[in-house]
Each structure stands twice: as structure tokens, then as C-alpha cells.
Amino acid sequence: MAVDNEPRETFEDVDWDDIDETTRSFSRKTIVTIGVYVLFAVGLLYDYVLKPSRADTIEPLGISLQALDWLYILTLLTILVGVVVPLYENGRMTRYYWQQFRKNRAAVASLLYLGVIFLIGSIGPRFLEQPTVDSSNAYQPPVFTSAPNWLPVECAGEVAGGSCHGTWAHPFGTTHEGKDILVSVIYGMEVSMQVGLIAALITITIAAIVGVSAAYFGGWIDAALMRYVDIQITFPTFFLYLMIVYLYGGSLFSMIVIFGLLGWGGIARIVRSEALQRREEEYVLAAKNAGASGYWTMRRHLLPNVSNSVITAVTLLIPGLILFEASLAFLGLGDPTVPSWGEVIASGRNDLPNAWWVSTIPGIFLFFTILAFNFVGDALRDALDPRAEGGDQ
Amino acid sequence: MTTNRPDNTTHPPQTDQTPSIPTANDGSTATSRSTPASTINANARGNKTIVNSNTSTDSPAHDSTAAEASSDAKTDEMLLTVENLKTVFDTDDGTVHAVDGIDFTVQRGETVCIVGESGSGKTVTSESITQLFKSPPGSIADGSVVFDGIDLASRTEDELTDIRGARISHIFQNPQGALNPVYTVGWQLIEAIQLHRNVDDDAAREDAVDLLNRVGIPEASSRLDDYPHELSGGMKQRVMIAMALACQPDLLIADEPTTALDVTIQAQILTLLRELQADFGMSIVFITHDLGVVAEIADRVVVMYAGKVMERGSVYDVFESPSHPYTKALLECLPGRGSLGGIPGSLPDPTAPPTGCRFADRCPYAVEECTVGEQPVFESVGGEARDEDIEHEVSCVHYRSAADPSVLDQLDADRSSVPQERPSGRTVGTRDGEGGVARE
Amino acid sequence: MGKGVSPVSDQSGAARTEAPLLSVRNLTKHYPITTGLRSKEVGRVRAVDGIDFDVYPGETVGIVGESGCGKSTAASSLIRLEEPTEGTVRFDGEDITRYDQAELKAFRRRVQMIFQDPESSFDPRMSIGEAIAEPLAVQGLTDASRRREIVVDLLERVGLAAGDADRYPHELSGGQKQRVGLARALSMNPDMIIADEPVSALDVSIQSEILALMTDLQESFGLSILIISHNLAVIRQICDRVAVMYLGEIVELGTASEVFTNPQHPYTRALLASIPTADPTDRGTGIELTGDVPSPSNPPTGCRFHTRCPELIQPDDYAFEQSVWRRVMDLRQKLDGGTVDVDAIREGVVTEREPSETPDDVSATETKARLRDEFAIPQSLGDSRAESVLEAALDDLVSGNPAAARERLATEFATPCESQSPTLEDATAGQTASCLRLENELPPTELEQTVRSD
């Protein structure tokens, strides 16, 4: 690393008076991070304040961003800054985690599956039209399967022996309204990712901040925050949402925000109890001994070390949210404008005897997505524990 | 574990006499320290009954007492004989040869100290006796552990469960971890008693009080209702010892039982163990890294390094004429002796142990033949032994019959005549210290 | 409590001309015990109860004592990792207890600490390099490449390799982590290092390596070291001066060589006697402290050591064998604590008898004999007057009148140790100790002689 005969700086050379005088400078990384968020804020400002309402956000491309999209962009940015970049920076630790993670085959497959869902869900809706009602196209069976000829209004594929065979035009078939199921499923992927990621991010941000500060400061701050959590946990969020549906109609945005803002209590408690233990560790004392502020200790020591339990909680939270959104959509309480999996499943429930594919196919995706999150969560929990390390016997 | 132990044919059936725990008041009271043999309620040959003084006269002839056992060691068979024991752990980094072919014996009523640094395999050795280690990854790859005529290495888990706690008890370094915080001390102690003996709650409670008295816990009957966190570290360790004694074991395995304690409390616990041994006549295998403790309590010493035994002999021989270079180095490290600086170098990689002597790359006396072949076979040190029943043996080429061990002294003299070449240059700049890999 | 005695005068030989680097006066740390919603204070844990000592530039001072004696609290409150309840701490002439946050942050650079537990003193999610550089970053050295250079240099100085900077704590052994701890402390170029049990979690051979490294670094950088340990051997090996603490107070203070070869305080003597020696022919030296350290929330009156002191001063009118006197006092203390249960004693006798007997059948004589047994008091004391007092007290006790027994023993068998607090006094040149034996110039007990003076 260091070339020996070159004089290098040692701890004795540091002129602290000089450093004390220079006003605080920021590292490049901090500047870039702040820049990214500023850019985001500018975009948001433009969309909501400057540009004429009703116009598309990016006129020439015809892209119009809704509140939900902005939130999703913010979420993805934050994941980039808070997860991807640190992983890239600490290459050794990342490789080590990966080695541990890799031991769990099912989790690797799940991760791959989730990656594919995420990619298709992010890209697909940019290129595909939203599925439209086309009654002449109703009840087309998926490719390689067939349905009795009387079922589809007009069989798109070949008809043989009284059965209508599926075609590549509608690989997963169509619904009773003639909506293409593949396209619906792809849109559903985006919805599910949005629900899972945005709500989870809101939840863990608040939970981590509340939990860590409660643990670090203790005293009345702790008491006040935790009593609030107690109250919030008993708050009937679901009825609040029902009321909003009743008053303003279902909306994915309000659903995500409501459950994100009101669902962090349990995780905050976990974070707090974990952080309470970490606070007693000697490295926290060592940081204090170096003159570190409370913010430094929380940011550098407490937060990273509660990430274990946070990640465990999140990997349980995300599939829960996805499933919850699907159930709401199934019950017709979802956002009527977004084609979520739950909605497609619901639309096929009366046709199960004849058109099994309408409900089954999105159901399979839902099932595997939830399973995959659980597998990944399990493996992450094992991999992220720095103490359960393979070096000892 | 089952409360009703199936009548196991592997050791003699128990008599149906209800065993009572010898208390401080059965005649050996306060003077127990000075009268080791006369009042021993010892048991032998696996007969689980503690013999009350009134029945000892008509008990079977083979009920030899521990005192006889130790004075008559050559004729009496060993309580524990470990031969060529190899314990391995399968890890991501390869197979760790934690214990790699060791031999030692434990006589009845004797204390054997296994001493070594972290990574020497001493704890794994103690866990191998009743296979307490987690398996997998751990397993006994070779060798035998013969306890009172039974080869434990080839027993099934169920059979071992019967022996653990019933005839072989363990106490550990950290009493916090070993006591369940949600139950009272009494509850746990009574459970331990009832696990091994079919007695009702009242009798078990009485026994529990007796046991706590016996391990020097004041106001025992009121302490029974305390939770572990209400006791100090020393008290907890006493409770652990009481639990280990609940079944009147033949062998007590103590893994660093005093390391977490203050010196004053350590002295109390060591005295207690000596007294209990005199009263119960059990054998003790004591694992420690502290040579001071070894000198305090051992009859016989086994020095381990990197999974191998380096030197073994009676405590007097090992301390008065430490013969193996590693033992010498360890003794040098004791504060107040020799120079500061530890043993330069690091433990060999336990996944790929080197050929020849394990200590070769840290040994100041190493010669060429040290790095070839196997660990040198045991050679008798010769000289006058303080305890002639216990051979003093080392595994070092300088003690082979053809070689002359006095070269060690010669080398010592040479080195000390070169004044202090090591201390300053060593610590700054060089990379000594233990191990490239953390392995405790 | 050391008031009125200036520890500055405790220097052996010629008085020091230079000023102390660290000067602690009446340092006190109490933790309030509170109950209820309003946090009403119902008591105090007197962890550190007024201690005075100095550390001179380039000197190594040790604080030794059993766990719970307050030595670690003393260390952390004297550099305000915890706020002291009372007292002054002068560092380089300035009273650091008055520092504001900014001054305190700058002060942190001058005193650094090494922690006991190599497992918990490093953040498992920070690489070794980051951990060493953390103090630099905290203090405002934002340039990562400068930090890196310093880290590499430091790693090599403590005997590790530059490449170790990228490793994580779990990849290092205990001894290596303790080296990293030293590097982290050095990174601030401090004047003084406080080491809280720096080697007690390590093997002996590694202990001496780390201690050697500490002395090396001390020489190269002229550091002062304050080392906290329960291990007297460690203290003896590297300290110039030693303070022995018991229950929040310093009971003896002096040069290491004096304290270890010529201990003046009974507690120091007992501590020294409990160190196991590496000599199998020398087992069990005779002095054994009974019991645990009393709770610092309710320290004993008079001399705090009197509940365990083997050399407790005897009452003037009676002559005891010293060890018997200690046991009689044990009985007295148990009585005062109200924990002598005569019924339990009777039951104990019954368990060894015929099952038909009940505790009521046990005669008073038997109960008294058993009581003496429990406390290892001989059935008859040498001094007949003392014997009659004890016998009368036991009679009171057995007849169900413990208060009378308490009263009788308290008046007859009173010792100055339970009522008078000794102060730190110059015992010999360069050594102070707080024991009434020294104040009253009593002759040493027979126990005192058994501690070898090598």
C-alpha cells in the first residue's frame, strides 16, 4: 500500500489547531448525495409549481408523473444512496455477505426472480399500453392450453375439436373483459413493487429514526416516543383507510401513504430495543471518547448495527403489504385505475370453473413473489449477522 | 433427558438405597480440609450410591475409597483414559483439527489440569469427553475415551445423555450463561436433583439446601428463592458447582470456572473445589490457561498446544522442571517472570497443521528434524520425579534417547548472554502476535 | 477519605519537581436509585466516593481492586465519559470538569482510552481502518486519503500490517484487536492513555505481548498511562505507582514496588495473598477473604472493609485468636443483618436424625453447637470471659431473643473499625494507607506476617 521510503503523514504530523480553524468541509460523497436529492426536489417543484397544471411532466416524451411516481422515484433514489452505494464501497464486506447469502440456494433463486419481476415491472409499463376493455377478445385461453369453443366470444387462435387453443397474441390469455393478462400481470408487478418498496421505506425510515433516538437519548424523549408508538399501534388504520375509500374513492397513493405513515410502530420498538443493547457496547463509548456527537454515534454506530433486525422486519413487512394490497384490490377497495394482481384475481373469481387462468396466473405470481421475499429475508438475516461468522469452529 | 433412567447395562445397576448428599455435618464438618480420607463418602466403579458412614462397613469389597485409589494407583484402573483422541470440525475454511491425537489419563480422586492458550484445543478436549460440542460440524474422528470401562467415543447420543450429568458433570466459565434467568436458583437445583434421582419435591428441596450449604452459600434456604441475577458472580459459580454435584458425579469437568471471577473469589472457589473433592472423592478435569491456578489445584498437568499434548506429568515435575520448550515459554510469560513480550509467532493453521512438531516455527530450540514427520513421540524426561506414579513426559526431539536434553540449557545460557536483542525491535514493526485468523 | 492528606507528597525519594499531568481531587460518582413515576431518589450507589491521586508525565499509575470497587467508574468519570457527581480533575493545570462541549471535544484528543473487551470495543460493521480513523474523522480530519496514511502508519507501529486496515473485527484475534485499540487511541497523539482492563480478556502469553507494546509506545511517545485492572500481576509488571481501591475509596496508594513488597493495608495484603502463585508447593496461603464485596449503595459504617477484614481490630478487654475473632464478627454481622435463622438450624439438625423427631426435639445445647459450627467458631473460646459473653448471646438467640443477642455482642465485642473511618495516612515513605491499625500504631497481626515479601 504505502511506499516505504516516501515520507508519509503520521498521526504526529496532524496539526489540530489548523483543522479546528478550517470550517467544516464536506466530502465528495456527501456533496453528490445532496446534489441528487436537490435535483429531485427541483423536479418536484417544477412539476407541481412551475409547469402549467394538466400538462405532461416531460412534454416532448409525453411522460406524465403522478404523485405515486414521484414517491417511487424518491424511494429508488434512497435505495441507491442508502443501500447500493455503501455495498459497492465496502467491497470486502459485500463479498463476505454474498458468500454467506449464496449458501442458501432458494434465496439466490428468489433474489433472481425478484430482480426479474422488478425489471419487467419497471420497464414494461413504459412500453406497454394499459390493458383495455375489448369484449370481442374476452376469455382467450393462454398459449398451449385450450378452452371450450363456446367460451371466447371470438377465438383468436385455431379452433380444433370444439376447443379454442391459445395463441402467442395473448400468452397468458385474457379476462372476461378481454384484457390481456400478461400485460395486466406486468402492470401488477410495478404496483406490487411500488406498494412493497415505498411503504417499506417510509416505515423503516420513521421506525429507525424514532427507535434509535428513543434508545440513544432515553429519558423523557424515549418515554414520549414510545407512548406515542403505543397509541399508534392501537389506532385502527384499516378503518381510516376504509373511510378514505368511502369519501374519496380508493387510491394506491393514499393506501401506501397511510399504511407507511401509521405502520411503523412495531418496527420502531424492535429498533429501540436493539439500539438499547448496542448503546452499551464499548465502541459507542470509544466514539464518545473521541469526541463524537450524538448524531455521529447514532448515524455511524447505532443505525448500521440495528440494520439486522430492520432488514428482517422489512422482509416480513414487504410481502405483508403486497398481500394486503392484493386483498384490498380483491375486495374492490383498491385503486380502480391501477391493474394490480389482486384486482385481476378478483375479476376472474366467477369464472374459475371455465376460465381458470384469469385468477390462477396472477395468483401464481403473487404467491411466488411473497415466497421469494420470505426466502430472501431469511437468508439476509443469516448473512448479515457479523458475529455468526464462519471463521471459528 | 429422562427422569426415569432406563436400567442401563453399561454400568452396574444402582442400589435402591436413597443416596443422601454428604453435608458439612456428617462428621467431616469444619475440619474437612485436614481430613481428606477418613470421612470420604466416596463411590467407585460406577456404583452411584454415596455411602453413608453407617453403611460403608458392609458395602461390597470393591467399594474402594478415593484415598485408596490414589495411594494405590498402579493397581487401580484409571477412571478416564483418553487415547489418540481426534476431534475435527467441518467449517467453510476446511476441516479444523481442533484436537489431533491426544492421550491422557485421570485417576480416581485426582485433579488433572489441561492447560494451554486459546486455540490449543483444551476446551474441545473437555467437550469431547461427553461429546458436548455441536455436531455437526464437530465430530470425533478417531480415538477412544474410556470412562470407567465404557468407551464413550462410540456411544450413541442417548447413552451419552445418561452419562452426562449423572456420572460426568460440567461447569463452565460463565455462570450467567449456564443459569436460566427466569427460574429461581432453587427450582433449577431441584430440577437437576430430580433429573437423576427419583425423589419427591420435599426431599429434593432438602437436598438442594444441603448442596448450597455444602458449596458455602450462606443462608441456603432463603437463597433457594433467589433468581440468578440476585447473586454475585462468585455465588453463581457456587450454584453451578452445586448443580454439578447434584448427581454426585465421578468426574467433574470444569472449563475455566474461575476465569471470570476476581482473585479473591477465585481463591474461594479453588479452596471449595479442593474440599469438595476430598469429601466426594470425585476426579476433576480442570481446563485453564492460568498457570497460577494450575499450580494451586492440579495433581497432574497436561500441556496442550495446537491440538497436541506437549508435556504431561505431575504438577511438581512440570513446574519444577518444565521440560518442553513450549511449557518453558508459557512459564516465562507469567507476569513477574522472565521478560515481557509473550511468545513470538502465531498458532499454526488448524485446518492444515504443519508436519513435525506443532511448535516448531515459534520454538527457539527448533532444529531441522523438528519439521519432519509427525509430532515427536513422548519421551520420558528422566530425572527424579516428585510423584513416581505419574510419569513426566514430553514430546520434543531433544528428549529422544539419542539426544541430549541439556542442549536446551546450553541454548538458554547462550541466549541470555546475548543481551536483550528482542524487546524493542520486536513489537514495533514486526507482525507477531497470535494467528492470522481469529480462532478462539 | 483522604482529606487533609496531600497525595502529592507520596512520592518516593526526592519530591517531584514537575507538575502532575492529571490531578484528581475528591472525585465522586454516585448513581441515584429512583423509584416511581416522579423518579424520587431513594438511595445512592456510591460507586466512587471521593478519591484523590495524581499522574505525572510519562508515568504509569495503576488502580487495582475487585470488581464492583468503582475503579472503572473512576476512570470513565474522570475524563467525563460519565459526568462526575463531585470533585475536580485538573489536566495540565486546567479543571476539565468546567469545560464546555467544544473544549471537551478538544480535550478528548489529549486523553484516550483503551477498553477491556476486544469483542465489544469495535463496531462489527466498521473495518479496522475505519475504526482507527474514526477519532480523526470525528475531530474534523475529512480528507480520507490523509486518514488512510495515518492509519497505515499506526497499524505498522502496533505490529500489524497495512493490509489489515480492510479487515473486519471478527477476522482478528483478541490480541490483535487490542493492538488495534492501542492504534485507535494513539491516532489522536494523546498525552495520556487510560486503559481499562486492557489485557484481562487475553491469554497470558498475549497479555505480556500487549503490555510490552504498551511500555514500548509509552517510551517512544512519552505517554502517561493510567491502567485499571483487577489483576495485580499486571499492575505490578508495568506500573510505577499503584492505588488500591475498595468500595469506592482508595485504601492504599504508593509506589508499585513498595505496595507489592510491603503492603500496609489489610485489604492489599489479602489481595496479594489470593494471587495464585506458579508454585505447586505453595498452596493456599492462609488469608482468604470471605464473602463478596458489600453493595456500594449501602456501604458498611466505619472502615468499609471491616465486614471482611481478616485483621479487624479486637476489643480491648478480650483476647481472641485473630481468625476466631473474625468468625465471631461474621456471626455478629449476620445477626445485625437479621439473617440468622435459628429454626433453619434446628431443621438442619433434624434432617440427620431419626425421621420421627421434629425440630422442637432439638435441645438448646445442640442448636448452639450447630450455630458455632455454621460459623466455624470453636466450641469453646480461649478467653473465658469472651466465652461467657458469646455463650450468653447464643442463649439469647436460641431462646428466641435475637435483639438481646445483638445488643450484648454489640456492646461487648465492639471494634473501632465499625465506628471510626480511617483516613489515608502516610504509612511509610512514599506510601499511604487508610487503616486504623496504622493510625493507632497497633502491632501487625500474625496474618500480616504470612504474606511473603518477595
Ligand code: SF4
Ligand atoms: S520438537 Fe523441536 S520444535 Fe518441537 S519443541 Fe522440541 S525443539 Fe522445539
Ligand code: SF4
Ligand atoms: S481499619 Fe480495621 S477493618 Fe479497616 S482495614 Fe484496618 S483493621 Fe481492617
